[in-house]
Amino acid sequence: MQKIVVPGEKLSDAQIRIENTISDSKGTFSCIMGSYDDEKKVLVPLEGLWNPKRDDQVVGVVEEDKGNMYIINLNAPYKGLMLSKFLEFELKAGDIITAIVKELEKGGTVMLLRPRVLEGGKIISVKPSKIPRIIGKGNTMIKQITDGTGSSITIGLNGVIWLNGGNVDLATSAILKVEEEAHTSGLTERIRDMLTEKVL
Amino acid sequence: MGGSNKPELIKDGKRLDGRSPDQLRPIKIEVGVIKNAVGSAYIEWGNNKIIAGVYGPKEALPKHIQDPEKAIIKCRYSMAPFSSLEEHGRTGPNRRSTEISKVTKEVFENVVQLEKFPGAEIDLYIEVLQGDGGTRAAGITAAAVALAASGIPMTDMPYSVSAGKVGDAVILDLNKIEDNFSDADMPVAISPRTGEMLLLQMDGNLTKQEINTAMQMILKSGAEISRIQKEALKSQYEKILEKYNK
Amino acid sequence: MQIRTVTEDYIKDLLDKGIREDGRELTSYRNISIRKGVIPSAEGSAEVMLGNTKVLAGVKLGIGEPMPDKPEEGNLMTNAELLPIASESYETGPPSPESIELARVVDRGIRAANVVDPKSLFIEKDKVWSLFVDVYILNYDGNLFDAGTLAAVSALATARMPKYENEAVIREGNLGKLRTENIVTSCTFAKIGKKLILDPDSNEEEFMNGRITIANDENSIRAMQKGLSGSFSPKELESLMDVTFDKSKELRRQIIQLGE
Numbered sequence: 151m152q153k154i155v156v157p158g159e160k161l162s163d164a165q166i167r168i169e170n171t172i173s174d175s176k177g178t179f180s181c182i183m184g185s186y187d188d189e190k191k192v193l194v195p196l197e198g199l200w201n202p203k204r205d206d207q208v209v210g211v212v213e214e215d216k217g218n219m220y221i222i223n224l225n226a227p228y229k230g231l232m233l234s235k236f237l238e239f240e241l242k243a244g245d246i247i248t249a250i251v252k253e254l255e256k257g258g259t260v261m262l263l264r265p266r267v268l269e270g271g272k273i274i275s276v277k278p279s280k281i282p283r284i285i286g287k288g289n290t291m292i293k294q295i296t297d298g299t300g301s302s303i304t305i306g307l308n309g310v311i312w313l314n315g316g317n318v319d320l321a322t323s324a325i326l327k328v329e330e331e332a333h334t335s336g337l338t339e340r341i342r343d344m345l346t347e348k349v350l
Numbered sequence: 351m352g353g354s355n356k357p358e359l360i361k362d363g364k365r366l367d368g369r370s371p372d373q374l375r376p377i378k379i380e381v382g383v384i385k386n387a388v389g390s391a392y393i394e395w396g397n398n399k400i401i402a403g404v405y406g407p408k409e410a411l412p413k414h415i416q417d418p419e420k421a422i423i424k425c426r427y428s429m430a431p432f433s434s435l436e437e438h439g440r441t442g443p444n445r446r447s448t449e450i451s452k453v454t455k456e457v458f459e460n461v462v463q464l465e466k467f468p469g470a471e472i473d474l475y476i477e478v479l480q481g482d483g484g485t486r487a488a489g490i491t492a493a494a495v496a497l498a499a500s501g502i503p504m505t506d507m508p509y510s511v512s513a514g515k516v517g518d519a520v521i522l523d524l525n526k527i528e529d530n531f532s533d534a535d536m537p538v539a540i541s542p543r544t545g546e547m548l549l550l551q552m553d554g555n556l557t558k559q560e561i562n563t564a565m566q567m568i569l570k571s572g573a574e575i576s577r578i579q580k581e582a583l584k585s586q587y588e589k590i591l592e593k594y595n596k
Numbered sequence: 597m598q599i600r601t602v603t604e605d606y607i608k609d610l611l612d613k614g615i616r617e618d619g620r621e622l623t624s625y626r627n628i629s630i631r632k633g634v635i636p637s638a639e640g641s642a643e644v645m646l647g648n649t650k651v652l653a654g655v656k657l658g659i660g661e662p663m664p665d666k667p668e669e670g671n672l673m674t675n676a677e678l679l680p681i682a683s684e685s686y687e688t689g690p691p692s693p694e695s696i697e698l699a700r701v702v703d704r705g706i707r708a709a710n711v712v713d714p715k716s717l718f719i720e721k722d723k724v725w726s727l728f729v730d731v732y733i734l735n736y737d738g739n740l741f742d743a744g745t746l747a748a749v750s751a752l753a754t755a756r757m758p759k760y761e762n763e764a765v766i767r768e769g770n771l772g773k774l775r776t777e778n779i780v781t782s783c784t785f786a787k788i789g790k791k792l793i794l795d796p797d798s799n800e801e802e803f804m805n806g807r808i809t810i811a812n813d814e815n816s817i818r819a820m821q822k823g824l825s826g827s828f829s830p831k832e833l834e835s836l837m838d839v840t841f842d843k844s845k846e847l848r849r850q851i852i853q854l855g856e
Contacts, residue, residue, distance in 0.1 A: 432654025
């Protein structure tokens with residue numbers, strides 16, 4: 151049985167090791183707003199921030215060209231950094247790019263690699279905790295949205311999503327619906343209905 | 351403190367607004383009222399109307415304030431110039447609001463997992479739109495909800511309330527008029543998980559016994575305040591769950 | 597810094613097709629809602645939602661001295677606060693030029709349209725009412741000028757009037773209404789490229805190069821303010837005045853409704 155928990159709420163009388171919890175002699179307590187599955191002992195964040203890991207794909211905007219490096223705004227507590235010497239082309243401030251995380255440096259900086267410029271379109275930002283649901287198991291959710299709208303969509307695990315072409319408005323609404331209802335079941339079907347209704 | 355035209359604040363065990371000595375004013379909390387903020391909450395606590403909002407974590411600026419080991423919290427508590435039934439107030443920080451901002455920040459430095467965001471800052475704003483006594487406690491209670499809603503990890507969700515004394519009686523949750531004529535005021539913030547105090551201020555005149563009584567009232571009311579905080583956070587999700595689980 | 601969610605090209609491409617990001621026409625407002633009396637401690641108050649822009653105005657009255665050059669008139673003071681809670685990009689600290697401009701533009705409309713007659717604030721020799729209007733920006737999503745004026749005028753139009761008796765101000769009990777003479781509203785337009793749009797949101801304001809605010813009552817223009825480096829032709833101004841007279845009818849209707 152799933153239940154919604156808040157910071158400080160007891161998950162178990164026992165001390166168990168789960169991410170985003172704290173244990174003391176009285177038991178194990180949540181540190182976040184989350185959806186907790188008592189049988190599987192899994193705590194899924196409902197709100198939350200992106201924890202950068204190696205090989206994460208991100209979407210961001212070039213904020214500044216510092217000559218030997220670029221500063222990338224990732225809409226996150228972390229600033230993206232890219233060394234110009236690894237690039238075969240130049241970037242300019244305002245470019246939307248996607249890139250891969252090389253590593254998280256000390257002091258809240260994320261070193262990025264392999265940028266690709268995303269031409270045109272727009273970006274939206276969603277709660278990073280909802281990105282896995284927006285992608286779906288085996289990409290099912292996002293494939294359904296791209297197929298249903300004809301939009302090209304690039305998802306950054308930092309919660310920034312780029313959309314271009316096709317029915318961008320419909321794709322945006324579908325993604326925002328998944329964000330809002332991520333913790334419910336039957337969502338894939340509801341999104342399918344939403345996409346087919348609008349097309350008809 | 352103890353003015354000359356003191357009204358009769360307690361009569362036959364009831365206060366001016368009809369409350370018993372250990373009774374809270376009605377409290378209502380709404381989550382997500384400021385769209386731009388990462389987390390926000392609006393609290394109505396009696397006649398207090400307060401908005402709390404959170405931005406960040408983001409790179410701490412200017413750079414020299416950065417802590418390479420953990421995030422820092424910046425807090426601003428302020429009162430709107432129209433927040434009182436009396437004269438138009440002055441805008442901008444004063445000594446009182448600067449002190450409240452500092453002790454509020456220290457409450458949250460205890461529970462927010464700052465080590466998860468080295469070099470970052472978390473901004474916490476508390477805007478009192480209407481004040482009627484106990485605004486710092488109500489502001490801290492709302493700020494805890496705003497932080498939880500932001501997803502910033504915290505080891506607990508604190509609440510805050512004050513107790514004090516009018517005449518011979520120890521009372522909980524003083525409103526403005528009670529505060530104006532009280533013999534003591536003691537705002538406290540508690541971490542429910544540990545039972546520890548995160549804020550403690552007091553001025554006036556209380557015996558050790560009276561402080562113990564006040565503390566018992568505060569801890570007892572905490573269950574109610576915590577319940578309202580949790581419900582405000584959960585209701586938005588549970589509503590959506592309910593809609594589709596039928 | 598919050599990330600820019602759209603590029604200039606994206607906005608301009610849309611405008612070329614005559615549409616906007618949220619599907620509005622070029623001269624349409626976002627949804628507007630006004631709630632009066634939200635802060636009972638203030639003599640008057642109103643919260644305005646203009647799309648996601650959220651503005652709260654509070655009116656307070658106190659006893660003051662008249663200005664030496666206007667001994668028979670009360671004082672009117674309008675202040676605006678871009679609260680740091682309203683946007684990632686607002687800082688704490690002394691008032692920014694933006695907040696001062698906002699306060700002065702709102703103030704100018706209210707004064708020029710004689711929303712409150714300063715003579716009606718006279719009490720006795722050397723004693724007048726000082727009327728404070730505080731415009732509090734709670735959430736920023738563009739067009740603070742129109743939202744600020746709407747909130748301020750709504751708060752004035754629904755304010756109660758304290759009494760001055762035996763050298764004391766009485767703020768509670770059986771009070772009449774603050775006397776208002778007129779209603780003023782404003783329409784703000786942004787210029788992006790060559791296109792003119794009404795009620796810009798924050799994405800549009802990011803890319804506008806000119807801004808113009810026209811404040812009017814039923815019959816005349818009462819105040820104007822052009823902002824930013826871009827320019828407007830007299831012909832453009834003429835057409836914007838037409839739009840303003842047309843669109844302000846609905847704004848005025850909403851304020852009048854509050855008093856009913």
